[in-house]
Amino acid sequence: DVQMTQSPSTLSASVGDRVTISCRASHNVNTWLAWFQQKPGKAPKLLIYKTATLQNGVPSRFSGSGSGAEYSLTISSLQPDDFATYYCQQYSGYPWTFGQGTKVEIK
Amino acid sequence: QITLKESGPTLVKPTQTLTLTCTLSGLSLSTSGVGVAWLRQPPGKAPEWLALIYWDNDKYYNPSLQSRVTVSKDTSKNQVVLIMTNMDPLDTATYFCAHRIVEQGLDYWGPGMLVTVSS
Numbered sequence: 001d002v003q004m005t006q007s008p009s010t011l012s013a014s015v016g017d018r019v020t021i022s023c024r025a026s027h028n029v030n031t032w033l034a035w036f037q038q039k040p041g042k043a044p045k046l047l048i049y050k051t052a053t054l055q056n057g058v059p060s061r062f063s064g065s066g067s068g069a070e071y072s073l074t075i076s077s078l079q080p081d082d083f084a085t086y087y088c089q090q091y092s093g094y095p096w097t098f099g100q101g102t103k104v105e106i107k
Numbered sequence: 108q109i110t111l112k113e114s115g116p117t118l119v120k121p122t123q124t125l126t127l128t129c130t131l132s133g134l135s136l137s138t139s140g141v142g143v144a145w146l147r148q149p150p151g152k153a154p155e156w157l158a159l160i161y162w163d164n165d166k167y168y169n170p171s172l173q174s175r176v177t178v179s180k181d182t183s184k185n186q187v188v189l190i191m192t193n194m195d196p197l198d199t200a201t202y203f204c205a206h207r208i209v210e211q212g213l214d215y216w217g218p219g220m221l222v223t224v225s226s
Contacts, residue, residue: 001170034212036154043203043219044154049212087153091212095169096144096156 006099012107023088032092109133111217129204147200
């Protein structure tokens with residue numbers, strides 16, 4: 001299985017901050033990497049797929065980048081609605097696997 | 108508008124078999140490229156992918172659960188069914204179904220349902 005490791009586990013930031021979440025895979029996932037946002041009691045919401053493709057309706061302040069085994073999600077200017085937990089997920093091969101999550105908290 | 112909804116028992120006893128149904132609307136399971144995945148998420152933990160079935164009936168399973176999990180579809184009802192045998196308290200989680208198109212992400216999710224395994 002491909003192990004996905006996110007950092008940091010928790011991130012404290014203020015509205016307007018630029019934040020970056022990292023995701024490292026144990027093997028090359030060839031850009032088959034997605035990012036999700038999840039709020040308490042809700043299903044995960046797809047933000048980005050194929051490393052950098054923004055899902056329809058997702059604000060342009062979200063962006064993704066990376067290659068090989070190293071990926072990142074950046075929020076250019078943190079908004080109140082962005083405080084949530086974020087997960088990366090690889091779908092390069094089965095089983096699909098998720099990172100452990102990064103919780104973005106209000107500083 | 109594409110929606111998915113999970114249904115089934117919210118409480119099962121250890122060793123029992125869990126059967127969950129995902130009902131889809133706004134799309135057809137027979138459309139080329141369509142897949143439906145099952146995932147679960149224990150309280151406070153990351154999601155875990157369980158299984159996936161495609162429009163052409165190709166199926167994929169998480170090896171860690173493969174002997175216990177079966178996925179099937181009923182195209183006429185636009186439903187996907189997950190069967191998980193020999194349930195254990197460690198299987199307590201919120202179970203989700205989610206839609207994808209080949210090579211894209213899991214873009215539509217059901218609201219999820221909490222399944223508790225307890226005697």
